[in-house]
Amino acid sequence: MRRTRRLIQEALVALILEKGYDAVTVTDIIERADVGRSTFYAHFADKQDVLFSNLDQLTFLHPAPRDDPGELFAFSRPMFEHVREQERLVRALMGRRGGGLAHRRGEQLLAARVKDELIAAGGRASAALDLLVTCVVGAFMGLLRAWIDGETTASPAELDAAFRAAVLPGVRAALKET
Amino acid sequence: MRRTRRLIQEALVALILEKGYDAVTVTDIIERADVGRSTFYAHFADKQDVLFSNLDQLTFLHPAPRDDPGELFAFSRPMFEHVREQERLVRALMGRRGGGLAHRRGEQLLAARVKDELIAAGGRASAALDLLVTCVVGAFMGLLRAWIDGETTASPAELDAAFRAAVLPGVRAALKET
């Protein structure tokens, strides 16, 4: 049943926020969800499976594509806003407490997007461009995790501004050289 | 004995490179090190303790301080070079296989250093500066991990160049505004 799946997913999210992903055991989950042990394994392969099953619900990972092809990194602000709206779920899945697994998924999706934008803006695919993408993604994910882990209380607008200010000058300079 | 400690540390490094940190068990370690179980617990509290005990040997985490106060982020190139020299140990401790624990230590040390440099270069301590620091550290650690995990084969000089090109324009602009 779909209800059972949801109970298990929500139990894991709640427990991650309390103890951190690594400390949560399957036994914890089934007790919290009030579900039989065999029922758990009928729906999910293991703990990680539950974690990933929550990932689809993170709307900020699937932002609206290129509305305005003129502006670079237009995803930034909406993403930070989505993150704030889904604060609870994001904190559980993407922060330090989440064990880093979901974080890597986010990095990969973002890297693909950033690379697309840079190429669309005139960059040529090359090893140097990949390094630039890595820097941009690193900066963005750094800000994201700082906010998720409560190291900053900045608003989405401020995070967006900091990201653009830090990264856009270097990116523009790199694109002009091509 | 110091020899025993070293045997255990080296066993963990070797095993991380083979299986990844999470998959390594204490039993694995003592078998590889050819050491009694009780001996292990006489020297280390647990697996994580062994991991952290290796951290002091990472020379790139303790770079020579501010030789030339004029140049921003002078640590970058020497760090990438140190990383290459200690490739094996760095791969085990700082890469994805290392479980991310040591990676966070590196982030913290680097963040403190970057913040110091920015303030020495005329930046004023503020929330905005902290966000900038986060971006810079994110970019650097992103490059570092990309190299560690074999996503790029760039040389230390190339990594350094990519880091500076991506980050310095934004940093200079931010410093001028103050």
Place this chain on the structure above:
DNA sequence: TGCCTTTCCGAACGAGGTGTTCAGAAACGA
């Protein structure tokens, strides 16, 4: 209502990991 199918329950199991304890062996220094 009665029947049948799907779903869930929870106890039990074996396998494997953890960290501790302890008596004895080995190495070492004086």
Place this chain on the structure above:
DNA sequence: TCGTTTCTGAACACCTCGTTCGGAAAGGCA
């Protein structure tokens, strides 16, 4: 040679995992 430090490895209680299985509960359908 003697005494101290260090290591050994078996045994321990405890926890977690993922599976199995008989039976209970829920739900559709006639």
